[in-house]
Amino acid sequence: MYHSVSDSWDDPFNITVSAARLARQLAWLCGRGLRGVSMRELLAARAQGQERGLVGLTFDDGYADFVTTALPLLRHWHCxxxxxxxxxxxxxxxxxxVSGPRKRLLDADDIRRLAALGVEVASHGLTHSDLTCLPDDVLHAEVHGSRTLLAELTGQDIHGFCYPYGRFDARVGAVxxxxxxxxxCAVASGPKSAGDLALPRIHIGQADTGMRxxxxRRxxxxxxxxVEAS
Structure with a gap:
């Protein structure tokens, strides 16, 4: 689970990884015979029993620096x-x-470009709100509306959703x-009954050297x- 990739050191929420650190992390990954893939590819491989050696890489929030900084590194390492x-x-x-630096987000043209390049675009809601606190009508708009909008922009089916702040409950999961x-995708593991609608992830930050x-990994x-075969 990544977020922003830039050289800004104003990072109160530990969501930023520098380009140099990401490059070293991807080199570490590939040097161990592992390959970073989209969640869509990882789950498709799992369905065929071929998920071994694959690591799902996710970038939350859709920061504009994904295009300018992260994507060239991912392509260099064939991830x-x-x-x-x-x-x-x-x-x-x-x-x-509520605090920290303001970071620009991807725009509609960026989304179209990423989809055309084969990058999986998925939903993080409409406004990055805690879905567990929303009334039913607003929750429906966040979940359904974001999928519709992204499908129209990309011309593709939107397979994935990510819970803002990693927060969800049975009502949100049902929607x-x-x-x-x-x-x-969540952060921590959800109930087993949630299955693929509560996939856990591991946060990766600037402090994550090869040893970490x-x-x-272990x-x-x-x-x-x-994410293993069921």
Whole structure:
């Protein structure tokens, strides 16, 4: 689970990885015979029993620096990724954060370009709101409306959803399921009954050197953060 890739050191929420650090992390990944892929590719491979050696890479919030900074590095290392876009704030800023730097978000043209390049574009809602706190009508708009908007922009089916702040409950999960998403990403593991609608992830930050990445890799299964064949 990544967010922003830039050289800004004003990072109160630990969401920023520098370009140099990301390059070293991808080199570490590939040097161990692993390959970063989108969640769509990872789950398709799992369905065929071929997920071994694949690591899902996700970038939350849809920061504009994904195009300018992260994407060239991913392509250099022959890696894919999923970008979870806040569909109602395209071309805007991360003004849901109460503090920290303002970062520009991908705009509609960026989304079209990413889709054309084969990058998986998926939904992070419309406004980056805590879905568990919303009334039913607003929740429906966040989940269904964001999928519709991104499908229109990309001309593709939108497979994935990501819960803002990683927060979800049974009501939110039911709406996500009803909207037609094939999977949804959280942070911590959800109940087993949630299945692919509560996929856990491991946060990756600036402090994650090779040694830390190796520890996180080895703990993925004990932590319940591995996507394995069911």
């Amino acid at each position: 894919g990724a999923t970008v979870f876009v806040v569909a109602g704030r395209l071309g805007g800023e991360n003004d849901w954060e 996500v399921h009803g909207a037609g998403y094939r999977y949804a 990445l190796e520890v996180k 703990l993925a299964r004990p932590w319940g953060r591995a």
